[in-house]
Amino acid sequence: MDSTVLARLYFGRDDAEHDLTDGLLREGFLATEAYEEALSGRKTLVIGRKGSGKSAICVRLAMGGIRRGATVLITPDDAAGSEIRRFELQGLTNETAKAVVWRYVFAVQVARYITGHVKAEHSRRLPPAVRALRRFLKDNGELAGGDRLYDRVVAGVRGLQSTLSLEAFGFKASVDLKTSSEGARASRQIEVLEAGVAAAFAELRCTESHEPLLFLVDQLEQVWSADEDSAAMVIGLLLASKHIAGTFGRAVRCVLFVRADIYDALRFSDGDKFHGDERRIDWSIQALRQIALSRATASLGREVSEDELWSEIFPAAVNGSDTATYLLSRSLPRPRDIIQFLNVCRDTAAQHSHGRIEPEDVLEATLIFSQWKLGDLAREYRVTYPYLERLFVLFQNAGYVVTRGAICQRFEYARRTLQENFPRYVDVLTPRGIIEVLYGVSFLGVLRNGDVVYPSGSEPPVQPHEDEFHIHPCFRAALNTMQSTKVDEYQALLHLGTHGVAQGIGTVVIGQLAPYRPPRAFALVEALLDSCQRILRQLGRAQLPAETRELVSVEIGRIISSTDELVEQANSGRGNDLVPHFTHAVTYLRSLGTQLSREGFDENLTRRIEDETRRLVAHVSGAGEADRAIS
Numbered sequence: 001m002d003s004t005v006l007a008r009l010y011f012g013r014d015d016a017e018h019d020l021t022d023g024l025l026r027e028g029f030l031a032t033e034a035y036e037e038a039l040s041g042r043k044t045l046v047i048g049r050k051g052s053g054k055s056a057i058c059v060r061l062a063m064g065g066i067r068r069g070a071t072v073l074i075t076p077d078d079a080a081g082s083e084i085r086r087f088e089l090q091g092l093t094n095e096t097a098k099a100v101v102w103r104y105v106f107a108v109q110v111a112r113y114i115t116g117h118v119k120a121e122h123s124r125r126l127p128p129a130v131r132a133l134r135r136f137l138k139d140n141g142e143l144a145g146g147d148r149l150y151d152r153v154v155a156g157v158r159g160l161q162s163t164l165s166l167e168a169f170g171f172k173a174s175v176d177l178k179t180s181s182e183g184a185r186a187s188r189q190i191e192v193l194e195a196g197v198a199a200a201f202a203e204l205r206c207t208e209s210h211e212p213l214l215f216l217v218d219q220l221e222q223v224w225s226a227d228e229d230s231a232a233m234v235i236g237l238l239l240a241s242k243h244i245a246g247t248f249g250r251a252v253r254c255v256l257f258v259r260a261d262i263y264d265a266l267r268f269s270d271g272d273k274f275h276g277d278e279r280r281i282d283w284s285i286q287a288l289r290q291i292a293l294s295r296a297t298a299s300l301g302r303e304v305s306e307d308e309l310w311s312e313i314f315p316a317a318v319n320g321s322d323t324a325t326y327l328l329s330r331s332l333p334r335p336r337d338i339i340q341f342l343n344v345c346r347d348t349a350a351q352h353s354h355g356r357i358e359p360e361d362v363l364e365a366t367l368i369f370s371q372w373k374l375g376d377l378a379r380e381y382r383v384t385y386p387y388l389e390r391l392f393v394l395f396q397n398a399g400y401v402v403t404r405g406a407i408c409q410r411f412e413y414a415r416r417t418l419q420e421n422f423p424r425y426v427d428v429l430t431p432r433g434i435i436e437v438l439y440g441v442s443f444l445g446v447l448r449n450g451d452v453v454y455p456s457g458s459e460p461p462v463q464p465h466e467d468e469f470h471i472h473p474c475f476r477a478a479l480n481t482m483q484s485t486k487v488d489e490y491q492a493l494l495h496l497g498t499h500g501v502a503q504g505i506g507t508v509v510i511g512q513l514a515p516y517r518p519p520r521a522f523a524l525v526e527a528l529l530d531s532c533q534r535i536l537r538q539l540g541r542a543q544l545p546a547e548t549r550e551l552v553s554v555e556i557g558r559i560i561s562s563t564d565e566l567v568e569q570a571n572s573g574r575g576n577d578l579v580p581h582f583t584h585a586v587t588y589l590r591s592l593g594t595q596l597s598r599e600g601f602d603e604n605l606t607r608r609i610e611d612e613t614r615r616l617v618a619h620v621s622g623a624g625e626a627d628r629a630i631s
Contacts, residue, residue, distance in 0.1 A: 081223025
């Protein structure tokens, strides 16, 4: 591989705005179905998680040369958001009042566009309706100044809560609205303004010769506070966007980009009217692979093949998996994650002065990336679920497979602290509540019909009968949950003793029991082997995750094989003593049962292990001989 490839390789910035500046969004943009539907106007509501590519679509649509029509990009900031959240009108619901102010913002932006557009595109004397719009803008201080959303919102709030100057349209507000309520006055004023805008479009006949004016509204999460006023603000925006589509027809379109957790939190009566407008962003593995390939090609300035990317630039395999599968399975299915993961692999290789990305670079990058993503997940949902980061502690240094019972048990240790620190969320801070939240944010997947399922737009929520959950591979390295179940590895004591069995070792005690006598050592290990076989039979019919079953089977197998080896040595006179091995194995089995019980796994299995260890201990003092045969 060319030694300069790694130095030039780059997969892009974390956010769409900077990615556009660096050029990869231009050269490496993947035109997905969601993008095509937003471009064509088939869908007007693009919904996706943070990092799923909403802003990339928005920025791409706003780029010059993508479409022939004009575009207005609206990204609310804190100042504008605060004004809208506080806005209310007597006589109107909270959502309707905020829809009115959004309608004002849209109508004024359209009016400003028309007055500029008519001179540039029509090159003739202003028609009466356009002159009326220009006068309205001048009378209400909207003609001069920049395009700041805050200025539009403040002017609308003041005018709608008092009276706008509508004389340009022949409307005398002081006379016509004298006896109306505040809400009725505002509604009537915005109707007059919208009628004036529609009249201007009709006179210019723009829909016959121009593509529609396109509004793009993005980054609503910047002004989202997870309260009633924030919800009303977004609902009002939805209502206003649908209203202008009906009022201005084909002359104006509006596409909204809304984060999934915000949209899914909205509750309003007209919600069912937006289903046909929705386009949820979901990424397939193949599409994410294509993003990696297109961005590698863009950064290197030449065509890069799949084989080159995944066999020459990256290693062909990592930990027994092909590299692309390894990376994609350990990131959430969204562009930002895979871009960051690829970049950190490249940066790690560069830090070690490697000529290409090596498997050890990918493994080192996995921990770094996992730590990033665990922190990012808490930040992503800090407004909606401020307690989320506290829940991660419940899963540290354990297995990545967790049962409902284990979650309940762990939660009990933290219940009081969580509910005291987050009193607003007491109803959610229950075992069932946190399972639903952790599943909803993709921290946990659920075992369903034999497969582990992570949430997507089409997956149902966790059902009450579903008991097995898996931590997403993206977060396992950060939490130190790399095994399915946290089971200590059995370490055999094959070289402990130095004397023969007949010579004995004096006194060996389990708990407060009597000392072993060497002549009985063979009976003890025979009992141990019988117990292990019974545990394995119970394991075969236990309700366990496949990975956990395999782990437990391997550890029991280690006990059996080490026991057989010691017995063989004793029979051949090579002298290793069986008693310490017996003691060590019984202690391990007791610990194994405790670990499995703590994780909430099959009660019949944990009870069997407990029973077997109790009977083995009883053998030490000579009791329990009659119990050796267990069904």
